[in-house]
Amino acid sequence: MNVKSVGLGEVKIEKMNRQEMDLAVEWARQEGWNPGVNDAECFYNTDPTGFYTAKIRNRIVGTISIVKYSSDYAFVGFIIVHPEFRRRGIGSIMQRFCETSCRNLNAGLDGVLQMQASYERYGFKFAHKNYRFTGKIRGKKSSLCVPVSRKDFEEVVTFDSKYFSTPRPKFLKCWLFQENAKSFIIRKKASRKICGYGLIRKCFNGHKIGPLFAETQDVAKTILDSLASSVPNEEIFLDVPEPNKTGIALAKSYGMETVFATARMYTNQQFELPIKGIYGITTFELG
Secondary structure, eight states, X not given: OEEEETTTEEEEEEEOOHHHHHHHHHHHHHTTOOOBTTHHHHHHHHOTTXXXXXXXXXXXXXXXXXXXXXXXXXXXXXXXXXXXXXXXXXXXXXXHHHHHHTTTSXXXXXXXXXXXXXXXXXXXXXXXXXXXXXXXXXXXXXXXXXXXXXXXXXXXXXXXXXXXXXXXXXXXXXXXXXXTEEEEEEEOTTTOOEEEEEEEEEBSSSEXXXXXXXXXXXXXXXXXXXXXXXXXXXXXXXXXXXXXXXXXXXXXXXXXXXXXXXXXXXXXXXXOOOGGGEEEOSOTTTO
16 A cells, blocks of 8 residues: 655555564554563464554554454554654554455454544544553462463463454464463362463563453452462553453552553444453453
């Protein structure tokens, strides 16, 4: 896609290569989004065709991702224009590209609140807010929490799909077993079925928990404690959907404070997910 930008010449939207993905994550770090140290690898492997650059004379001036999880669902992220090129129409060009690319899809995104009205102009509809909490947690490892192993993988994918919009085995194959991360599951005593799982990963600043999916608040708390115990005295970030009041209360019970909020939006229908069981969103960039 080639479009003229005000006073800059031709803007080309091209698929991003793996090396350019590292730059996108670095830009996200500079924006204060605090990505994980392995995010570039796991994100890109989920859908190598879903990441794009905006270029002028072969210089990258913007990024956007439209990661396709299935034939009818995608998640939009990494909407960044380099500070040197802002207020020149490049963001609008990328959003129009997104609008065209998502025409036959239901697309979701987590956008900063200041951009909500802009996303609405391109067909996104507000679903709910998400809050990012941060703090230091003195956790204690529970014997109920068992590290996720590769033999658990298919079962974790099935459990995860109850709380996410679609099954995402390709993403989880990298996410669950990345370096500098811990992931735990809890099983019910009688049936031995999974009733909760979570992951904590190293970020450029501190660590993020996500996802944190659980059938009850007690299960979520036990997993959170165990994840936090693996990074004592480190800052932890947790992204909680506003409608999950027990999740908000859990974060606040640890003295965690809100640092910013996002708007979850979709182009078509909202998903009827058991949001009371979503105590931690996986990532604002990929849902």
